Amino acid sequence: xxxxxxxxxxxxxxxxxxxxxxxxxxxxxxxxxxxxxxxxxxxxxxxxxxxxxxxxxxxxxxxxxxxxxxxxxxxxxxxxxxxxxxxxxxxxxxxxxxxxxxxxxxxxxxxxxxxxxxxxxxxxxxxxxxxxxxxxxxxxxxxxxxxxxxxxxxxxxxxxxxxxxxxxxxxxxxxxxxxxxxxxxxxxxxxxxxxxxxxxxxxxxxxxxxxxxxxxxxxxxxxxxxxxxxxxxxxxxxxxxxxxxxxxxxxxxxxxxxxxxxxxxxxxxxxxxxxxxxxxxxxxxxxxxxxxxxxx
Amino acid sequence: xxxxxxxxxxxxxxxxxxxxxxxxxxxxxxxxxxxxxxxxxxxxxxxxxxxxxxxxxxxxxxxxxxxxxxxxxxxxxxxxxxxxxxxxxxxxxxxxxxxxxxxxxxxxxxxxxxxxxxxxxxxxxxxxxxxxxxxxxxxxxxxxxxxxxxxxxxxxxxxxxxxxxxxxxxxxxxxxxxxxxxxxxxxxxxxxxxxxxxxxxxxxxxxxxxxxxxxxxxxxxxxxxxxxxxxxxxxxxxxxxxxxxxxxxxxxxxxxxxxxxxx
Numbered sequence: 001x002x003x004x005x006x007x008x009x010x011x012x013x014x015x016x017x018x019x020x021x022x023x024x025x026x027x028x029x030x031x032x033x034x035x036x037x038x039x040x041x042x043x044x045x046x047x048x049x050x051x052x053x054x055x056x057x058x059x060x061x062x063x064x065x066x067x068x069x070x071x072x073x074x075x076x077x078x079x080x081x082x083x084x085x086x087x088x089x090x091x092x093x094x095x096x097x098x099x100x101x102x103x104x105x106x107x108x109x110x111x112x113x114x115x116x117x118x119x120x121x122x123x124x125x126x127x128x129x130x131x132x133x134x135x136x137x138x139x140x141x142x143x144x145x146x147x148x149x150x151x152x153x154x155x156x157x158x159x160x161x162x163x164x165x166x167x168x169x170x171x172x173x174x175x176x177x178x179x180x181x182x183x184x185x186x187x188x189x190x191x192x193x194x195x196x197x198x199x200x201x202x203x204x205x206x207x208x209x210x211x212x213x214x215x216x217x218x219x220x221x222x223x224x225x226x227x228x229x230x231x232x233x234x235x236x237x238x239x240x241x242x243x244x245x246x247x248x249x250x251x252x253x254x255x256x257x258x259x260x261x262x263x264x265x266x267x268x269x270x271x272x273x274x275x276x277x278x279x280x281x282x283x284x285x286x287x288x289x290x291x292x293x294x295x296x
Numbered sequence: 297x298x299x300x301x302x303x304x305x306x307x308x309x310x311x312x313x314x315x316x317x318x319x320x321x322x323x324x325x326x327x328x329x330x331x332x333x334x335x336x337x338x339x340x341x342x343x344x345x346x347x348x349x350x351x352x353x354x355x356x357x358x359x360x361x362x363x364x365x366x367x368x369x370x371x372x373x374x375x376x377x378x379x380x381x382x383x384x385x386x387x388x389x390x391x392x393x394x395x396x397x398x399x400x401x402x403x404x405x406x407x408x409x410x411x412x413x414x415x416x417x418x419x420x421x422x423x424x425x426x427x428x429x430x431x432x433x434x435x436x437x438x439x440x441x442x443x444x445x446x447x448x449x450x451x452x453x454x455x456x457x458x459x460x461x462x463x464x465x466x467x468x469x470x471x472x473x474x475x476x477x478x479x480x481x482x483x484x485x486x487x488x489x490x491x492x493x494x495x496x497x498x499x500x501x502x503x504x505x506x507x508x509x510x511x512x513x514x515x516x517x518x519x520x521x522x523x524x525x526x527x528x529x530x531x532x533x534x535x536x537x538x539x540x541x542x543x544x545x546x547x548x549x550x551x552x553x554x555x556x557x558x559x
Contacts, residue, residue: 201387201398211372214402
């Protein structure tokens, strides 16, 4: 048997010997990373659905197509001087097209229409109020401004969604960090127990000249596997839950888009798996560093 | 093969275990370390296997400066040393064969080499017919023979034995000594810490006596004590070299090698 095969076999032996404790560690990683990944997915859903309202924009004035760059700039400068306004952004037709591609990324019909006529969407001026409660004053002033076609303000639903995201994100991140630390500690504990259970074997291994890597690697693999399994369960759980939400919540208003891009799932899912792996390696490394049996 | 220069070992609490020891053991030599409990025998063995570092002085093992060696190199040093202990240190869930093979597996020996070497060394220690037994199904003497087989299976240059007969009755001890003697005759250096007067007296090999951590006596063909107590005379084997074991010699431990290696 080669060294690598031996070390992998030993790692799996350790996992099976300590099944209950290992299960606890995997569950801790699973819960921690489910919260982490869930937060990322929820944040992404909110981000996509509130793309126009990013950077605290609460009022959007869609401009008539006949506006020249000069008149648009003059209007932007004028609005910026209003006392209720904190900041003003100009979004050109091209910018609006790019934004719409993200907003309607899961609506093929809409994407086709956009591709056929990229000029369809109007340019807009987006306003960040100095005080969010003043947005109605800004709406009234914009509506009477020449060159403005229509004015939209962030509805209560958008406000609620953003507030919910911000609140939940803080809570979820704190929980994820606390549970992540618990997961690392639990993995460290399982490895500690595995080392203790095999202390005689390790002593003999050291006596006959097994290298440190040969002795330690099975424990590192064991920790890494625990982290990876927990991470994989978390990614699977969140993807399935998100899919179920898309299927079951068909009564939601059309403008709420719960679907997530595969790219996002792949990228962030891989990151979550890496976190799992990292937690596993960290836990096992901590245990290997402090365990007396392994000191030379 | 082994060289200790002005070696002192002080444990925490200012406990001096070994003091200014100078000792040189040549290749193929058989050396008994004797002395009362606490005289420093086990510490000396632990220093030789690089389980301990000297507080002062230098330890050279198989041409390597063991006391200056970085910790990552120790496993490679240990591959040239076989160790045997009073409590056997066998893995209870592994069979005789697996216990011996374990020493080769963990040093990444190829499976075919393991399959070739383990039966040979089991034959050397006379346990060919008990390869499938678990340690608990063996007598103390047989367990110690498994431990010796494990220590020797990687063909080390040195065997360090700390009271290998300490848990065994005199008759069984003789069997163990025959095996160690036979291994020594292949050219392997053997250093054995012991309290067993009878064995030391019977084998008449080099004896180093420790007294409170210092070398009190170093004789090339010594006995346990210069004046043997009356009580021990009963236990003593007849004088002379212990006869080789009754097993057939293994392939690489032929009679010719034994003759060449014999001092």
